[in-house]
Amino acid sequence: MDNAAATRPFEEAxxxxxxxxxxxxYNTESIHPEGxxxxxxxxxxxxxxxxxxxxxxxxxxxxxxATESNNIAIQxxxxxxxxxxxxxxxxxxxxxxxxxxxxxxxxxxxxVKYIGTKQDGQIDLEDLEGKLDSDVVFASVMAVxxxxxxxxxxxxxxxxxxxxxxxxxxxxxxxxxxxxDMDLDGADTLSLSAHKFHGLKGAGSLIVKREGILxxxxxxxxxxxxxxxxxxxLGAVAAMAKALRIATENRGESYRRIARYNERVRDAVSALxxxxxxxxxxxxxxxxxxxxxxxxxxxxxxxxxxIMVSTTSACASKLSVLNETLVAMDNTEAVVKGxxxxxxxxxxxxEEADIxxxxxxxxxxxxxxxxx
Numbered sequence: 001m002d003n004a005a006a007t008r009p010f011e012e013a014x015x016x017x018x019x020x021x022x023x024x025x026y027n028t029e030s031i032h033p034e035g036x037x038x039x040x041x042x043x044x045x046x047x048x049x050x051x052x053x054x055x056x057x058x059x060x061x062x063x064x065x066a067t068e069s070n071n072i073a074i075q076x077x078x079x080x081x082x083x084x085x086x087x088x089x090x091x092x093x094x095x096x097x098x099x100x101x102x103x104x105x106x107x108x109x110x111x112v113k114y115i116g117t118k119q120d121g122q123i124d125l126e127d128l129e130g131k132l133d134s135d136v137v138f139a140s141v142m143a144v145x146x147x148x149x150x151x152x153x154x155x156x157x158x159x160x161x162x163x164x165x166x167x168x169x170x171x172x173x174x175x176x177x178x179x180x181d182m183d184l185d186g187a188d189t190l191s192l193s194a195h196k197f198h199g200l201k202g203a204g205s206l207i208v209k210r211e212g213i214l215x216x217x218x219x220x221x222x223x224x225x226x227x228x229x230x231x232x233x234l235g236a237v238a239a240m241a242k243a244l245r246i247a248t249e250n251r252g253e254s255y256r257r258i259a260r261y262n263e264r265v266r267d268a269v270s271a272l273x274x275x276x277x278x279x280x281x282x283x284x285x286x287x288x289x290x291x292x293x294x295x296x297x298x299x300x301x302x303x304x305x306x307i308m309v310s311t312t313s314a315c316a317s318k319l320s321v322l323n324e325t326l327v328a329m330d331n332t333e334a335v336v337k338g339x340x341x342x343x344x345x346x347x348x349x350x351e352e353a354d355i356x357x358x359x360x361x362x363x364x365x366x367x368x369x370x371x372x
Contacts, residue, residue, distance in 0.1 A: 001302075001307055001308055001309045001342050001343060001344065001348075001352075001356060002308045002309055002310050002341075002343055003284065003343040003344060003345035003348075004146055004175060004196070004284070004285050004310075004341060004343035005310055005343070006195045006196070006201065007195060007196060007197065007198045007345045007347075008198065008345070008347055009195075009198055009199060009200055009239070009243065010198040010199075010242070010243050010246050010247075012242055012243075012246060013198060013199050013200060013239040013240070013242050013243040013246075014200070014239070016235070016238050016239045016242045017200055017235040017236060017238070017239040018235075020041065020234055020235040020238045020239070021234075021235040024037065024038045024041050024234055024235075024238075025038075025234075025235075026038045027231055028041075028042045028223070028231075028232050028234055029221065029222075029223060029231075038234055041234060041238060042062075042232060042234055042237065044241075045062075045234075045237050045238050045240070045241040046060045046062070048241045048244075048245065049205060049207075049240070049241050049244060050207070052241075052244050052245055052248050053177070053184075053190075053207065053244075054185070055184075055185060055190075055207060058207055058208060058209055059207070059208040059209075059210075059211040059225075060205050060206075060207055060208070061205060061206045061207075061208065061214075061224045061225065061227045061228050062203070062204075062205050062224055062228065062232055062233075062237050063203075063204045063205055063206055063224075063228055064202055064203065064204060064233070065193040065194070065195070065201070065202065065203065065204035066095075066097065066172060066174040066191040066192055066193040066196075066204050067097035067193075068204065068228075069191035069192070069193075069204050069205060069206035070095070070097045070098050070101060070170075070172055070191050071097065071101050071217060072206050072214065072216075072217055072227065072228065073170045073189040073191060073206055073214070074098065074101045074102060074105065074138070074140065074170065075101065075105070075217040076214040076215045076216065076217055076227065077138060077168045077170070077188075077189070077213060077214060077215075078105055078108070078110065078137070078138060079215040080213065080214075080215060081137040081138060081166075081168065082108070082109065082110075082137075084137050084166050085134070085135040085136060085137035085166065086109055086110050086111050086135060086137070087110070087111045087112075087113060087133070087135040087136045087137065088102055088105060088110050088111070088112050088113070088136070088137070088138045088139070088140070089113050089114075089115055089128065089131055089132070089136055089138070089139040089140075089167075090102050090112065090113075090114060090115065090139070090140045090141070091114070091115045091117065091123045091140070091141045091142065091152070092114040092115065092116070092117055092324060092328045093117055093121070093123070093142070093145055093147070093150075093324060093325040093328050094140060094141075094142055094172065095142065095146055095172055095174070097172075098140055098142070098170075098172055099324070102140065111135075113131050115127055115128045115131065115141070116328075117325075117328035117329055118329075119279070119329050119330055120150065120279045120329075121145055121148045121149075121150030121278070121279055121281065121325070121329055122150055122151070122152060122153060123141055123152055123153070123157075125153060125156060125157070125160065128157065128160065129160060132160070132161075132163075132164055132167075134164075136164060136166075136167050137166055137167060137168065138167065138168050138170070139157070139161065139167050139168070139169050139170070140169075140170040140171075140172070141154065141157055141169075141171060142171065142172040142173070142174070142175070143171050143172065143173040143174075143175065143176035143182055143184060143190075144173075144174075144175035144176040144179075144180065144182075144281065144282050144285075145175070145281065145285075145325060146174070146175050146285070147285075147287055147312055147323060147325040147326065147341060148278045148279065148280075148281060148285065148287045148325060148326075148329070149175070149280060149281035149282040149283075149284065149285030149286065149287070150279065150280075150281040151176075151180070151182070151281045151282060154171055154182065154183065154184060154186060154187065155183050155186055157169065157186070158186020158187065159186070161186075168188045168189070168213070169186065169187050169188045169189075170187065170188065170189045170190075170191075171184060171187040171189070171190050171191075172190075172191050173187075173190045173191060173192050174191060174192055174193050174196055175196065175282070175284075175285070176282070177192040177196065177197060177244070178196070178197030178198075178243070178244055178247030178248060178251065179196075179197065179247070179251065179254075179255070179282060179284055180251075180255065180282050181251065181252075185209075187209070188208070188209050188210070188213070189206060189207065189208050189209070189213075189214075190206070190207040191204065191205075191206055191207075192204055192205055192207070194236065194239070194240035194243060194244075197243055197244060197247040198243045198246070198247060198345070198346065198347075199236070199239055199240040199242075199243035199244070200236045200239050200240070200243075201236075202233055202236050203233055203236035203237050203239065203240045204240075205240075206227075206228075211225070214227050215227075216228070216229065218230070247346070250346060254346040255283060258283040258284050258344045258345075258346070258348065259283035261283070261344055261348060261350075261353040262280065262283040262284075262286050262344065264353055264357065265286060265342065265353065265356060265357055265360070266280070266286065268357045268360065268361070269288055269357075269360055269364075272360075272361070272364050273371065274290060274291045274292055274371035274372050275288060275289065275290055275291070275364065276288065276289040276291055276331075276335050276338075277289075278326070278329070278331075278339075279329075283344070284343055284344045284345065285341065285342075285343050286341070286342045286343070286344075287326075287339055287340070287341050287342075288339065288340060288342070289331075289334075289335045289336070289338040289339040289340070290338045290340075290363075290364065290367065290371060291332075291334045291335055291338050291371060291372045292334060292338065292370050292371040292372035293338045293367050293370050293371060294337055294338065295311035295312075295337060295338055295339050295340050296311055297367060298338070298340050298363055298367070299311055299340055301363040301366060301367065302340075302359055302360075302363060305359045305362065305363075307355070307356060307359050309340050309341060309342050309343075310340065310341050310343075311323075311339065311340055311341070312325075312326075312339070312341060322336045322337070323336055323339065326339055334372060342356070
């Protein structure tokens with residue numbers, strides 16, 4: 001139940017990874033026949049990823065995952081934008097791989113302004129419009145929030161930004177790709193990670209509307225059009241393309257089934273005292289709080305029952321700070337501290353949903369003495 005952090009790979013993706021590493025282990029940049037054959041597989045994978053995303057004609061830079069993709073998008077674009085303006089707009093509920101990079105750009109002379117958040121977890125479009133001016137050159141808003149599942153108004157943001165043509169619009173689409181059908185073609189760059197949709201860890205990509213807008217942030221042998229040097233992890237890339245195809249083909253059925261699980265869990269815990277359920281969004285993420293308890297206590301109590309959840313983003317769950325998303329949504333400190341994130345996948349079953357509900361009831365009874 002921690003699938004927003006990482007999903008179990010599809011068996012077909014694992015098989016692809018093994019086959020490619022057995023038969024296509026050559027460097028994709030080598031000019032001998034086997035290197036060219038590996039290069040052809042790389043380009044076929046690139047084409048398939050773009051077609052499955054409905055973004056044929058865009059560029060696709062393969063990376064190690066969304067963290068690297070976000071870094072390349074932010075640093076690589078801003079290297080070219082500095083002469084045109086110094087202001088960056090970013091939502092206050094972004095993943096650390098966006099927030100921390102943008103904060104670092106202050107040292108490069110950029111001014112950072114944070115877009116406000118409404119209580120339902122969506123960004124405030126009026127606040128965005130109020131902060132746009134001729135000095136803004138970059139805006140970053142995720143597609144789906146990784147803590148609550150709130151779906152962000154990407155299309156509406158893109159429409160607003162049409163009046164500001166020098167603004168580059170970056171979208172961290174990590175929690176959306178392969179799970180929900182969203183119109184993302186208003187973005188200029190998109191980032192994604194394979195391990196969020198049943199691919200393997202260590203593969204991701206940065207999707208780029210117009211090639212040439214990026215500059216590298218790491219230098220080397222010139223792989224991936226010089227944007228991401230380093231020998232390409234072809235096995236993981238091919239497995240990612242396979243996983244994306246399977247996830248996309250089954251997306252509708254998975255969405256409807258997972259939505260039923262989400263609704264059942266919401267209904268069950270809403271009847272419990274001192275439990276606060278956050279507003280929803282995509283069905284695969286559900287955030288709730290045991291007010292008066294610490295989220296870590298609930299995570300450990302569920303873990304003892306064989307159920308794995310997280311307190312916030314797994315990428316930040318060990319940091320002793322209040323989660324910025326839940327704070328931005330105007331939650332009390334008790335709600336934020338007592339929060340856990342449950343996240344389903346296409347492998348989740350009816351039986352597992354029942355076990356989860358039973359366990360949540362059991363934990364509530366177990367720690368009832370500390371709840372408010």
